[in-house]
Amino acid sequence: MERVPHRFSRNHWFRRFGSTLAALACTAGGTGSATVATAATTADVNLLKNPGFESGLAGWTCSGDSGTTVASPVRSGTAALKATPAGADNATCSQTVAVRPGSSYTLSAWVQGAYVHLGASGTGTTDVSTWTPGAGDWQRLTTAFTTGTNTTSVTVRLHGWYGQPAYVADDVALTGPGGGDPGEPVPAAPGGLTAGAVTASSVALSWNPVPGATGYTVYRDGTADRSVTGASATVTGLAPATSYRFEVTATNAAGASPRSAAVTATTAAGSGGGPDVPRHAVTGYWQNFDNGATVQKIADVPRQYDIIAVAFAEATAVPGAVTFALDPALKYGEAQFKADIAAKQAAGTSVVLSVGGERGTVRVNDAASAANFADSIHALMQKYGFNGVDIDLENGIDPTYMTQALRALSAKAGSKLVITMAPQTIDMQSTSAGYFRTALNIKDILTVVNTQFYNSGSMNGCDGKVYAQGSVDFLTALACIQLEGGLAPSQVGLGLPASPRGAGSGHVAPSVVNAALDCLTRGTGCGTFRPAKAYPGLRGAMTWSTNWDAANGNAWSNTVGPHVHGLP
Incomplete structure (x- = not known):
């Protein structure tokens, strides 16, 4: 709140330097504005874990706690990535993926926002990136690369630009031949989700353990709330006398299961009113x-x-x-x-x-x-x-x-x-x-x-x-x-x-x-x-x-x- 009638606007910086930012973005590397990729063949496999962010940020790392998942807007499913640049942090969210040497890959993502970048590094040949200067609705970014003769992993990156608003991404895909041991299958959806003890600010949940699962993600009203290793969790920080819907997914190195059947619970009214x-x-x-x-x-x-x-x-x-x-x-x-x-x-x-x-x-x-x-x-x-x-x-x-x-x-x-x-x-x-x-x-x-x-x-x-x-x-x-x-x-x-x-x-x-x-x-x-x-x-x-x-x-x-x- 102001103690004087007027103040410096947070948008003043962008008005002064917006044209410079746009010029810099044009030299930020990569293939320029977005292009439309050809459809993937049925033999192609998406190598990314949690590509639609249905399991929160599982499998992804976002710089400076810049990333979260949102229920709207989404392109498909029930969640999407939202990441917010701040200060010197351009909100990079990345995932490292096993690949095969000397192989061709296509990378794509659907995005919304200004100066959103998609790229891959560590390819062993030429690292690639593509970007859009502004996407008010869902826009597909795509690029392609071939791995080097000794390359066994690459890092996929999404990021925004300094001083810009948050960007949104969904349905990220890296298609091509998989690398390494395919491992065990994705676990089945948990069963038996039950709401137990409730207080004015918490609900206790439990479910049946899933064979092959190494962890679980709890969803509250469609949004990832917390990740746990056992088959129970207490969701806290809730409002008194409020109804909530909960679901759970099981996860392992191969990915996340479909969500469980939902259960609803209402918190207590709270002491003292x-x-x-x-x-x-x-x-x-x-x-x-x-x-x-x-x-x-x-x-x-x-x-x-x-x-x-x-x-x-x-x-x-x-x-x-x-x-x-x-x-x-x-x-x-x-x-x-x-x-x-x-x-x-x-x-x-x-x-x-x-x-x-x-x-x-x-x-x-x-x-x-x-x-x-x-x-x-x-x-x-x-x-x-x-x-x-x-x-x-x-x-x-x-x-x-x-x-x-x-x-x-x-x-x-x-x-x-x-x-x-x-x-x-x-x-x-x-x-x-x-x-x-x-x-x-x-x-x-x-x-x-x-x-x-x-x-x-x-x-x-x-x-x-x-x-x-x-x-x-x-x-x-x-x-x-x-x-x-x-x-x-x-x-x-x-x-x-x-x-x-x-x-x-x-x-x-x-x-x-x-x-x-x-x-x-x-x-x-x-x-x-x-x-x-x-x-x-x-x-x-x-x-x-x-x-x-x-x-x-x-x-x-x-x-x-x-x-x-x-x-x-």
């Missing part, structure tokens, strides 16, 4: 500083807001620890501040302390800083009466230790703790990103993720297509990533600026927010993107900020608030 947040909620950030928006007291925030996030807690000299003090410029006494918080809570509104913002420097990156974070937040909750914490760290997040910190805080604060998040759009493009991983790690105690759908430029939606910021399609297609990526609908909210002055870009009329909410919850009011299903449990919407809303006559809360509270 969870936070006192309405089914559909409006979140607003309250500014503890004056940047030109209306200066408010907590008591001034309209009743339409169900969660008020006080912005911001500040870092201290102790790693991970934070502190909070009212800005003297507001002329707001501490006693009155506490009384106003208590009054809001008595009226049914939760008030949380937000950590971070655009200039936040809080770092939680080891066990000590995680403990310091939890201790300091809990102390501030006790001092001021906050209901919980909001994570708005815009300069990176360590999912391991932030998870540890939030679980420690939960243990101190109890089941009524409210945990919200406000990641930037790019932070929720992939389940492998730190913010997304943190959200999934604490799914059983997480209240809502209100992604900032602004200050981002164009981004990929869950269908792999690029959508322009500031439209119904942008909001719905990007929220779909979270809804299909593992978060419960009740944990997904749409974050927008309250006025054009509240952000550098991405403001939309409140009517557009309402249309996106209707599209996601009812299947009406959609643009060109239409979700595969409705999500009536969607939590709601968030705005930056209540102060900018007030400066604009409270037009945002007066329009979006009643609409959120009237959702199904």
Whole structure:
């Protein structure tokens, strides 16, 4: 969140250097743009393991945890690869395959995205690659090579390009004569899948062992959740009172079996009933500083807001620890501040302390800083009466230790703790990103993720297509990533600026927010993107900020608030 009206856009780099990137991509090696291969003969065998990513990433290695599997878009089957370049990492996903010396091979893959590359190295002759500058729909890349006289293995690689959005790939194939010992056959599908003990956040599963299997992959609602070696697993990180569908595949060196018959299980309601947040909620950030928006007291925030996030807690000299003090410029006494918080809570509104913002420097990156974070937040909750914490760290997040910190805080604060998040759009493009991983790690105690759908430029939606910021399609297609990526609908909210002055870009009329909410919850009011299903449990919407809303006559809360509270 911004402390000044405008900020540097993440797309600024691409606008300045996009033409240079395109020129570099043309020299990145290989055969240029994609071509169409001739059909494989019936004698050809696909030598790749898990070529359609039906068994998650089994058999594949992705650099920097850049890869994951998604249920949409897929070309065939139920899964595809999605990999996200970040920093100096171009999201390379590879597999090494046994081949025969002096033999001919054809390599192909179906892809979506910009500057997607496919190639093979270690061929013993000339390494090959091919690429596409942009594929809005499924496009086939193909190339061919002949192995050297002593070559017994090659490495197949897919990768994107620096600074580009995620790419998607499916149905990768390396056809030609197999190398080495063919080994044992692919195992049969597991039988006897049964759901056992359930809690508010976990389900225990068991199944019959499969002869020849060396491991198993558990699928939750169609997406690979975890891999185990035995014939049982406990799936954790689930939302209370939620129904889930589970399947299992058996794996060995030859590949993965078909999926088992599915079993469904519903988690328990959870102790204490969870936070006192309405089914559909409006979140607003309250500014503890004056940047030109209306200066408010907590008591001034309209009743339409169900969660008020006080912005911001500040870092201290102790790693991970934070502190909070009212800005003297507001002329707001501490006693009155506490009384106003208590009054809001008595009226049914939760008030949380937000950590971070655009200039936040809080770092939680080891066990000590995680403990310091939890201790300091809990102390501030006790001092001021906050209901919980909001994570708005815009300069990176360590999912391991932030998870540890939030679980420690939960243990101190109890089941009524409210945990919200406000990641930037790019932070929720992939389940492998730190913010997304943190959200999934604490799914059983997480209240809502209100992604900032602004200050981002164009981004990929869950269908792999690029959508322009500031439209119904942008909001719905990007929220779909979270809804299909593992978060419960009740944990997904749409974050927008309250006025054009509240952000550098991405403001939309409140009517557009309402249309996106209707599209996601009812299947009406959609643009060109239409979700595969409705999500009536969607939590709601968030705005930056209540102060900018007030400066604009409270037009945002007066329009979006009643609409959120009237959702199904």
